[in-house]
Amino acid sequence: MIKKLVLVFIAAFAVNSYAQSGGTSSPYSYYGIGSQKFRGTVENRSMGGLSVYNDSIHINLRNPASYATENLKGYNNESRPVKFAIGGSYTRTSLESENNSDNSNSSTFDYIALSIPIGRFGVGIGLMPYTSVGYKLNTHHDDGSINDRFDGEGGLNNVFLSVGYLVTKGLSVGVEARYGFGNLKNSVIEYVYDTDGLLLNYQTKQNNRSDLSGISFNLGASYTTMINDRFEWVTSATYSPSNVLHSQNSRTFSTITINPTTGSETIVDVIDGEQSLIDAGRLETEVDVSSQFTVGTGIGQPRQWFVGVEGTFRQTSKFANEHNESPNVSYKDAVGMSLGGFYIPNYNAFTGYWNRVVYRAGFRTESTGLVVNDESINEFGISFGAGLPLGTIFSNANIGFEIGKRGTTNKNLIQENFFNFNVSLSLNDRWFVKRKYD
Template identity: 55%
Template sequence: MIKKLCLVLFAVLAFNVHSQEGTSSPYSFYGIGSLKFKGTVENRSMGGLSIYTDSIHMNFRNPASYGGMPLKSFNNEGRAVKYTVGGSHSEISLKGDSSSEKASTTTFDYLALSVPMGKFGMGFGLLPYTSVGYKLQSLNDEDLLAHRYRGEGGLNKVFLGIGYQVTKDLSVGVDAHYNFGNIQNTSVEFVYDNEGNLLQYQSREQNRSDLSGLNFNFGVTYTPMISDKLQLTSGLTYSPAADLTSNNERIFSTIVTNFTTGQEFAANEIVVDLNALGLHRTNLTLPSRTAFGLGIGQPRKWFVGAEYTALKTSEFSNSVVEVDNTTFEDASTISIGGFYIPQYSSFNNYWKRVVYRAGMRFENTGLEVNNEAINEFGISFGVGLPVGRWFSNANFGFEVGKRGTTKANLVQENFINFQLSLSLNDRWFEKRKFN
């Protein structure tokens, strides 16, 4: 099996990433891929801040946001049904000690719906959780191609949640997530004769894991007014650790490679009996997650806050694909951000109703490679543009940042993320004014 992925002598083949591949990061090799889910475009434009909730945007990082009171603007008859859909495009520059490459990805990020039911509210949707997408190669001591690695796939979530407003200021909620997907990793070893000539046949190892499992997320929001104009906002979410079932298969092949097209032709294949090794069906731990945030602002005018997230990635292990030079430590993220609205009720100046957002985040991913922590940093900006009726809007986000390091023969990623979402509001049930 793959024992060591060496990012030393990084020499990525030039490649284009298809839209269904959610990442082109070499660090997506580890674990179950790079974490894809960081919230809605509105959240990500504020540095990933997810404690703020309102009546016109979904916040599916905290299920307590689904509950609420009837709106005065709707004659106290109820709340809006909320729809949201989002996607993103990323441009990534990968830099090693002696080479660099560029890659890009365009992905669907989420589709969700929230339905009010009195003080209760229900939310459900679909989103990718992790993504795997890399093509790497390493060289031997003679600067000849030694290994080629590639991977694709990831984990997706279908979620269903319910929230309830206990008091005017306090709401609670819970949602269930069904996780599913597959991860495919391939490694090709190139062998040479004593004169440095590549042999006709190479060895290939293919691993596939089909993942599924259920986990839960609990949330609380508390939003009291502390003066006539200022509101305190706090939020807490907790997701207990959960098991994912992994059905695995492994194939060893002798192949011939066409270096012009990159195609690989198998001369023979051996399907490994993983049942005999006790690896056909294994369990992976989806780490527990705790997030707490606090902020202050004037409703429908401005808001600023901070959030701390702890992810117990040290609980993770994968007995199918072992990597010797890698460890998982507990991960953490600090997010700081907010928004500003010049005048939300302006009827004669469109730009005064626009929401302006900004934030930053500092993330310790929990991954250590060659004894180096893989950290991530991002600065984000965004706008919410009013469209249509019932406070619907289009949200645009922009983030620049970096991940990783060039120390210890590793790779640093510099990325630019562009995000777009539609947050639409409608009314399904409305009392008739005239008979």
């Protein structure tokens, strides 16, 4: 047990250190409160985001009902394991416009979670990113000189507490409370030139910061039953009501010099711009976060294979962030669909390691709800992955790969072609064992 805990903390430190390069490099993270992170495990993501399937040895971060499952036969039907999960990802993105292209890389810590069984209940706690901001954008004059420069970074995180309850065999329900916190930073420079087209020595940079926090909830239910001697049917649903994030905003103005060759900036002076926010009534604002409903179903043979489909619906048309509004941006309701599954050649094989590996695959498509220049920003991805047993069938390492695209090159927009590599550890052990005496 101690060795496994040490491994968890070492992995957490390593992933967190690696993630310092930034959580995203998407220009679409400029809008709203950033790009929404995938809320799920590597196992889910490797099946196109599918989260309808639950089992007793993996944490399902997308449905709080999954924390309450039936006891394991391997534990004499007396208990189920305590589960640990930690994951991170690396993304390489090719950014394309009508005239130019560029590449970017980013890495991020995705989640750390612990699930503890307590009788018919199951409790989960953890931390995971919610949104991420990371962009560097320039607009240009007709002669190619820079007009404006926009920079942004930051994001929101969620600390969560989940409780699931096994109502009866195959049926569980759950509720999750989340506390969201974090900050968003952005800056803009409007380049000013003299009559000869040369950059002036001094430029003005506006720096904005929003510190956000708020509480949200997620409700879930899951039902599994055998439809005959061989096949099981699984269905699940989750609902997250709309919520409000409170934003404390600040602003400064900097006088800077810019090296015309390297583009590096040197700060000359800083002025507090709080009064401009007070005059605009934006010192403290609220961000309305949309509600979300997910429903899925699937069929398979226990511990052999499973295939399922899942739909997600978000009322992003009601999203509002008055501190970060853009005239060319609107929102509509978002719709996403996932199709995926897994296959295990022989989960309890004594020989042949690869017979116990879980092979996963899936695809997803989503209308994100973001509309820029009257163009809907859509996303598509195809994913593959594997669960690699670690010593016993109850612990494993998971790897996943995803290729896909987001956005379009129409109307001066940018298309992102991305490759994701995801890795996680799912470690399980037994606590609170009752001693028996003959």
